[in-house]
Amino acid sequence: MRCALTIAGSxxxxxxxxxxxxxxxxxxxxxxxxxxxxxxxxxxxSVDRIYALPPDMVVDQIETVLxxxxxxxxxxxxxxxxxxxxxxxxxxxxRNIPLVIDPVMIATVGxxxxxxxxxxxxxxxxxxxxxxxxxxRYEAEVLSGVKIRNEDDARLAxxxxxxxxxxxxxxxxxxxxxxxxxxxxxxxxxxxxEYPRLERxxxxxxxxxxxxxxxxxxxxxxxxxxxxxxRKMIQESISTMYLVGAGVGVVNPNIKIQDDTHxxxxxxxxxxxxxxLMENVPGSAVPDSGMNIAFATESPAGSEDVxxxxxxxxxxxxRTTKGPAKFGTAGHLSFVILExxxxxxxxxxxxxxxxxxxxxxxxxxxxxxxxKMDLKKNRNMSLRDLVSNSMSKxxxxxxxxxxxxxxxxxxxxxxxxPKDVTDKLWQFL
Numbered sequence: 251m252r253c254a255l256t257i258a259g260s261x262x263x264x265x266x267x268x269x270x271x272x273x274x275x276x277x278x279x280x281x282x283x284x285x286x287x288x289x290x291x292x293x294x295x296s297v298d299r300i301y302a303l304p305p306d307m308v309v310d311q312i313e314t315v316l317x318x319x320x321x322x323x324x325x326x327x328x329x330x331x332x333x334x335x336x337x338x339x340x341x342x343x344x345r346n347i348p349l350v351i352d353p354v355m356i357a358t359v360g361x362x363x364x365x366x367x368x369x370x371x372x373x374x375x376x377x378x379x380x381x382x383x384x385x386x387r388y389e390a391e392v393l394s395g396v397k398i399r400n401e402d403d404a405r406l407a408x409x410x411x412x413x414x415x416x417x418x419x420x421x422x423x424x425x426x427x428x429x430x431x432x433x434x435x436x437x438x439x440x441x442x443x444e445y446p447r448l449e450r451x452x453x454x455x456x457x458x459x460x461x462x463x464x465x466x467x468x469x470x471x472x473x474x475x476x477x478x479x480x481r482k483m484i485q486e487s488i489s490t491m492y493l494v495g496a497g498v499g500v501v502n503p504n505i506k507i508q509d510d511t512h513x514x515x516x517x518x519x520x521x522x523x524x525x526x527l528m529e530n531v532p533g534s535a536v537p538d539s540g541m542n543i544a545f546a547t548e549s550p551a552g553s554e555d556v557x558x559x560x561x562x563x564x565x566x567x568x569r570t571t572k573g574p575a576k577f578g579t580a581g582h583l584s585f586v587i588l589e590x591x592x593x594x595x596x597x598x599x600x601x602x603x604x605x606x607x608x609x610x611x612x613x614x615x616x617x618x619x620x621x622k623m624d625l626k627k628n629r630n631m632s633l634r635d636l637v638s639n640s641m642s643k644x645x646x647x648x649x650x651x652x653x654x655x656x657x658x659x660x661x662x663x664x665x666x667x668p669k670d671v672t673d674k675l676w677q678f679l
Contacts, residue, residue, distance in 0.1 A: 258327025265500035266454035285311035294497030305337035332371035523668035544580035605659035
């Protein structure tokens with residue numbers, strides 16, 4: 251199982267902090283390891299007391315987890331004191347692990363959750379190490395020194411906070427208007443994400459959002475997609491919040507949206523597989539037209555229900571790059587999958603690589619079922635018809651279909667899911 255680490259405070263009412271992080275990460279199938287920085291005495295109405303743990307105790311928790319577990323992403327929440335911030339930064343400085351900072355400063359009920367000198371330590375020691383920081387309006391003003399009154403101010407604050415190279419998600423929940431506008435500063439560009447405003451004030455929303463993002467990063471999803479997916483999820487979390495006391499409601503970290511969850515899992519599986527392909531497939535196996543991998547829903551109505559890698563994976567200047575996984579971007583692979591599912595509904599995934607006689611020989615040697623087609627001789631036939639004919643000749647859905655006659659010589663590999671497809675690829679690559 252993928253593991254992530256949350257370094258944050260304990261919330262005795264269970265709606266934010268460590269408790270919320272664990273539940274939110276579990277909702278995405280990620281195991282949450284923890285390092286507690288402080289124990290708070292709080293409920294849905296107030297924070298009555300904060301006890302910060304000694305910095306060496308926080309460090310010991312982190313180091314013990316990292317020694318034993320393969321941590322794929324880390325988030326920090328409430329750090330409280332400059333000593334804890336500096337200690338955490340020192341232990342994480344040489345770790346090549348994605349880091350998300352939720353710069354917790356104010357509780358939902360309005361109480362301060364930080365020592366005044368903590369901000370300087372955060373800016374000096376920890377922010378330069380992070381991949382993404384997720385401040386709300388107040389936190390962004392403190393970190394940037396900019397009073398945020400309009401969009402220009404928000405954009406300036408993002409650039410100032412991210413000047414050391416980190417990405418910034420400035421959350422717009424505390425700004426006015428019927429539409430919430432979040433500002434995502436990524437790769438020196440700012441994208442505005444818009445969502446309907448929910449007239450609710452949920453305890454733990456910032457913690458849950460950053461935990462969702464961290465869990466997605468632990469599953470090898472890039473920052474942009476991790477933010478977009480997590481932002482959609484927190485919208486549902488807030489809309490389904492519930493009461494556990496007499497004060498503010500608690501956001502729901504365990505949302506259950508069956509259709510979206512199914513489609514999220516398809517996109518997650520593709521992102522993980524595409525990352526592995528980028529790291530392991532030689533450039534010579536990537537077609538000039540691009541390599542793709544696709545995965546369909548269980549009952550696809552058409553190509554719009556088949557997800558692929560937008561823009562495909564391409565090899566240029568000695569480096570393979572990829573776009574995000576999206577539905578409706580599978581191209582020709584959607585025809586291969588849809589035809590395969592007509593004959594075997596379990597065969598929902600496929601990918602393509604460049605044809606090689608060496609690959610074809612090894613596929614035969616390892617006992618793979620291989621269909622053949624000739625696009626050059628059958629120019630008047632659709633790809634789907636050619637795939638259908640190839641499968642009919644095999645008497646089944648083959649492990650792969652080859653075409654070595656066309657200009658863009660290709661091998662299509664077919665399987666139950668992206669892992670099944672890539673497992674077949676590794677047999678002969």
